[in-house]
Amino acid sequence: MRTRRPRIRMSVRTRVLAALTLLSAMALTAAGVSAYSLERERSVARLDDSLQRSGEEIETLAAIGVDPETGEPFASVSAVLRTALSRVVPAPNEALAGLIDGEITHVPEVATSFRIEQDPELVAELAPTTGWQEPELFTVETSLRTYRVLALPVRTDPPGEEGAMVLAFDIDAEYQTLNDTFRTYALVAVASLAWTTIIAWFVVGQLLAPIKVLRSTADEVGSSDDLSRRIPVSGNDDLALLSETFNRMLARLEQAFASQRQLLDDAGHELRTPLTIVRGHLELMEPTDAEEVTSTRALALDELDRMNMLVEDLMTLARSRRPDFVTLAEVDIALLTDDVLVKASPLGERRWVMDALAEVQVPADGRRLTQALLQLASNAVKFSDEGSTIGIGSASEESEVRLWVRDEGSGIPAEDQARIFDRFERLDLTADGSGLGLPIVASIAQAHGGRVTLESAPGQGSTFVIHIPRPATEGPGSREISDESR
Template identity: 35%
Template sequence: MFNFFSKKSKISWKITIMYALMFMMLLFFINISIYCFLSLFIDGNIKKSINNTSEFVLSQLSILGDPIDYFDADILQEISRSEENIFFRALDGEGNTKAQSRYLQGMKIPISSDITQFRSGDRMLSVKTFELKNFAFSRGFLQVVRDITFEKNFLDFLILVLMVAAAIGALISVLLGYLTTKRMLSPINKITETAREIGSSDLGRRLSVSGPDDEIKKLALTFNSMLDRLEQSFKKQKQFVSDASHELRTPLSVIKGYVDLLDRWGKEKEEVRDEAIQAIKAEAENMKHLMENLLLLARADDSELKKEEEEFSFNELIAEIIKEFQLLASEIEFEFDAAAKIKLLADKNLFKQLLRIFLDNAVKFSSQGSSIVIKLDKMKNDYFYFSIADEGPGIKETDLPYVFDRFYQADKSRTRKKEGSGLGLAIARQIVDSYQGKIEVESEPGHGTKFIIKLPLKNC
């Protein structure tokens, strides 16, 4: 039996055996209860019958004089006929039989003041001996015997029936338990078969969900939800690899072209050599920047975004980053509106990168003479926000849901500059997510774009 509970056993067999064991235990206690109740009930009736008959006979003898002389076989036989299955034997003071019912002839009957059971041949009897000491002229004993063969046979037959019923019930419980368990676990078997058949190239398959809203249905729904996430993750991974390959192909092609140019003309013409070196150096720098961004995103995906936290003034950090961009884009006006002073305990370098990403994005989409407005203020519930708004061409409503996707670029014709790998906003979202914040985008074609970043003060 213990093999059913080993680690390799099927759960259907384990449930079936456990169900059968519990059912057998229940049958056992019910059968024992039935047997004990009937046995006690029958014993009680036997004792009551003997005691009542004895009291009646003794009360009648008390008015007849000497009971030993009064008793004879005919009288005892007549009394036995009136009392079903009850017989009498009269003994003198020495224990010798003076008179008895014919049913008791040749029978050895024990003398006991308590009700005692004994066997005579194939018959079971119960006897109680009364001492005749309250009579004036005699001393002796009266034995009242009751034949309990039928009751004992009934109890023996009852226990046999109960045992057979328990055995049949156990077999039925095993069969019903197995069939019920198999039917209940069939959806799990379907889940297992589907999981075996699904591969990385076949993530579109789903389990059919039907039936009552029970744990099995919830498991199937959870499994389908997991497949949805896996399929989406695989698609993103595939798209990520494709986009990364595409982004790396261009600088590698440029580098290869200039290497070929150097090989042909670089030894003879210094201007060609210098141009090729500068171009190769610039493309190598772009590739380095791209790989660093990819590494940052990969670490963020694996929850390994390392932070070196320190306390700093966010107002001063914004002013510092604005000063950098004023030098790089002097034709654009930067406005900083700080309605509150914010002190943060966070990774200063990550927040520098966050600000540079949004400002760089705003500069790319701003025309000469336009302005970029940066606002900073506190919010309710220990939150603060900062926003960066430009006066660029804006973003189409159809593109808004995808602006934070990796390598996504809405309409490249809207940018003044073609630099950029499309990873900036994806990195920004990873940084904000790591601090339990959120980013909102407000944009309308022809009316600029506004990014609003909300962050909790307590987590920074």
């Protein structure tokens, strides 16, 4: 059985710093190597240019010059070589020599950086140059050093001896200065890389500080279930956006957990009573008494229906926190209002009236809006007298659409108008219902980005209004309908 190796964990700071250091080292190395190669090529080009200029001077001397000893044109190769060596001043790391018939016969009298005749391997390589017909540049490597050489054949008229003038540069010595320069560059690059790494360690640490806070906050939330913690956001970079996203996620989680806890608390509180009633009646029921069995069965079924309605309402409130609670589409508000009036008419013997129709289409969830309006209509029937008027209508303004249900019922005191939208709040304890209808209406309005308002007074009825925001692309449009009964 193979044992798994423990994974080596590296912090983001270390990984970023390692990548930064590696990239910097590669950049400095590439820059140094490129510059070194270019300088070597330039050095060789500079040596070739110097050799060619010296060769041109010697060729000119041999062609049109005169022998300083006789004052006549050169009569021998030896005279050309002797005169050239006396006139050409060797550059640093340069040496000269004259050859006749493959042998070195003339050397400069001045001191040079090195002597051609002292390197037998070089002399052997230069021996054939006296028989060449054209000048040639080439490189010679010996055990002592590497040379860049110009071999210049020398001839006289009439023909006689075969000779050559040889000029050679010590390439190794030329490269030595360049090597010293780039050795210094390498030391400076290493020092710069070390300082860059040290500075980057602190800079990267500061840049990644929000991630450290993010991790510690996530650990604290995971260990304590405290979803109220938030990460401080500073700046406007990607890490700031990450912190804002994490904070929004915590807010959604906190809201979801709060809704879950509230759902469990509400369900436990509200279901306890009907369960206790059913259990009590079942325990006291006499199985042999048919009438009592029938009565207890009817009571149990009624309580079960009430619990089922309560669970449905609680589930609706729980789903109202989800993004998919409403599905937006273009809704014809006039058609929706008219449809709600038709569906609400069988709820009670009332005088059902269409107050107004908004001839407008808005992005909304028609099914949820119908649910909310029917809930308001059901409440209006519940708290109004038979034969009274219930009005349903809609109107459009520049920034919103309003849908309402009004009744001529008992009305609601001002001090109670705010709390009726709380869960399980019932002003009339004798009325049917779970106290979740108006909270569901408010949740539907909020899911559309809107709100619910109430205009009411004792003895003057109530008007519940759902406000739904709309894009301001068209002017307001609504059609008033007076006293239209259904």
